[in-house]
Amino acid sequence: MAYRNWGFWDNPFGTDPLPPTEHGSKLLVGRDEVLRNIKRRLDNSSKIVTVEGLNGVGKTSVVNVMAYRAFSETLRTGIGPLYVPCRKPFQLSVDVDADEFRLSVLREVAQTLIECHAEIPPPPGRTRTTNNTALDRFLNSPQVKSFSGSLLQFGLGYSSETNTGSGFEKSGFEKAVLDWLEQIFPTSTSGGVVCIIDNLELLQTCQNARDALERLRDSLFSVRGVRWVLCGALGIVHGVASSPRLDGKLHKPVVVEDLDEKFAGEIFDNRIRAFRDSRSSKLPLSRSQFIEIYDIMRGNLRSVLSECDDFCMWVSDRVEERDEFEDDFFEAWLAEELETAFYSVRSELRPRALEVFETACQFEVFSPSDCEVFGYETPNAMRQQIRNLEAVGLLKSAVDESDKRRKSIQVTSKGWKVRAYLDFFEDSF
Ligand SMILES: Nc1ncnc2c1ncn2[C@@H]1O[C@H](COP(=O)(O)OP(=O)(O)O)[C@@H](O)[C@H]1O
Ligand SMILES: [Mg+2]
Known part of the structure; x- marks a missing residue:
């Protein structure tokens, strides 16, 4: 792996979410x-947190x-509700089966508790006690041992399972997990395993999304000892998750904005520090070049990291060793990227389309009801332009036919490259 040759134990520009670990x-x-806003919502009511x-x-x-x-704060201080981060986030698909989804969540939750238990260092003596009751109940629960065995059995049996004969085993398993959770987290303020349902916007239509969420309301969202956080695109809570049946069950969304530009350098420094395995490590990308990509991508972290990784791969296609990096690599790569993006859409960027695109870039994210600032009287009149820009990959809109005010159209990373091309070379254009 290129990064290893350069003195890093792993790719510093991976685009997976930060994990719920010390490293993350x-x-x-x-x-x-x-962080404070999300925590406060978890602490203060059992409603579902939305982000x-x-x-x-x-x-x-x-x-x-x-x-x-x-979690680590409670381990350290013995104070406060016990929150245990679930091992991985969940996603709903449009054809989700509520029972299957519930079973997969309970298996993951049980597995999470077992793994966390194993990671907490054993104290001297046989029982573990702290001054935190939820933590004590968790550390001393006899279920940990018995579950390690049975989960394996259920885990293996799960995929090949037929309907006959498995009902009893399934419900026996479910009941045991629910009992265990109730023991560790007997009240709504004892905490719980924190589970995320991610990318709610992937649910293609509002109706399917609402149905799936509503079906889970009683069977899953009310389970004691599991705390829910729903994540999705801007406006998704209003557009997808709010329905009479879920009304009163959801917190108002916590909105995560673009990270301020002033943090760009720190993100780079942190990653270098966390991923290098030797003092002599060296990347072809400098801190100021990272910040330049950050600016071009308007702070969208996933795009920034992905572009940095692309550049590093581009370099590794050309040279093996770190002492062969050349100063003008970055400029050459960037020019190539911006030009490729621009020339692939150039024929589509007729004057009207260009105007719409440039306005879109000013907004970064907008909705069809913003049509007037684009010079259109109705959302319908603007629609074809947006579709064209979407077709060439400069804009991306989330589907929401029911709410035209929802800000759901955004500029893509290709769009930002074209924007940068126009900024750098506008005179010659
Ligand atoms: N505050 C942050 N500091 C450093 N890196 C971050 C931060 N937030 C996100 N990232 C990185 O940005 C990328 C996208 O983050 P992610 O949480 O997956 O976004 P989202 O869930 O909003 O789509 C991931 O690779 C993640 O490691
Ligand atoms: Mg996500």
Whole structure:
């Protein structure tokens, strides 16, 4: 792997969400206020926490790190509700089967408790006691041992399972997990395993999404000892998750905005520190070049990291060793990227389309009802232009036929490259 040759134990520009671990916590930059807002909602009521923001802005990461920090804080101080971050986030598909989904959540929750238990260092003596009752109940629960065995059995049997004969085993398993959760988390203020349902916007139509969520309301969202956080695109809570049946069950969304530009350098420094395995490590990308990409991508973290990784791969296609990096690599790569993006859409960017695109870039994210500032009287009149720009990959809109005010159209990373091309070379255009 190129990064290994350069003195890193792993790719510093991976685009997966930050995990709920010490490593993830160290990589998180900024976000103090969002962390506090999410935690406060969890602490103060058993309602479902909702988090909204553009794709790639850092929603899943911030929830993961919040849950991890809450968990380690309670381990350290013995104070407060016990929150245990679930091992991985969940996603709903349009054809989700509520029972199957519930079973998969309970298996994951049980597995999470077992793994966390194993990671907490055993104290001297046989029983573990702290001054935190939820933590004590968790550390000393006899279920940990018995579950390790039975989960394996259920885990293996799960995929090949037929309907006959498995009903009893399934319900026996479910009941045992529910009992265990009730023991560790007997009241709504004892905490719980923090589970995320991610990317709610992937649900293609409002109706399917509402149905799926509503079906889970009684069977899953009310389970004691599991605390829910729903994440999705801007406006998704209003557009998808609010329905009479869920009304009163959801917190108002915590909005995750673009991370301020002033944090860009720190993100880079943190990653270098966390991923290098030798003092002599060296990347072809400098801190100021990272910040330049950050500016071009308007702070969308997933796009920024992905572009950095692209550049590093581009370099590794050309040279093997770190002492062969050349100073003008970055400029050459960037020019190539921007030109490729621009020339692939050039024929589509007729004057009217260009105007719409430039206005879109000013807004970064907008909705069809903003049509007037684009010079159109109705959303319908603007629609064809938006479709064209979408077809060439400069804009992306989330589907929501029911709410035209929802800000759901955003500029893509290709769009930002074209924008940068126009900024750099506008005179010659
Ligand atoms: N505050 C942050 N500091 C550093 N890196 C971050 C931060 N937030 C997100 N990231 C990184 O940005 C990328 C996108 O984050 P993610 O949480 O998956 O976004 P979202 O869930 O909003 O789509 C991930 O690779 C993640 O590691
Ligand atoms: Mg996410």
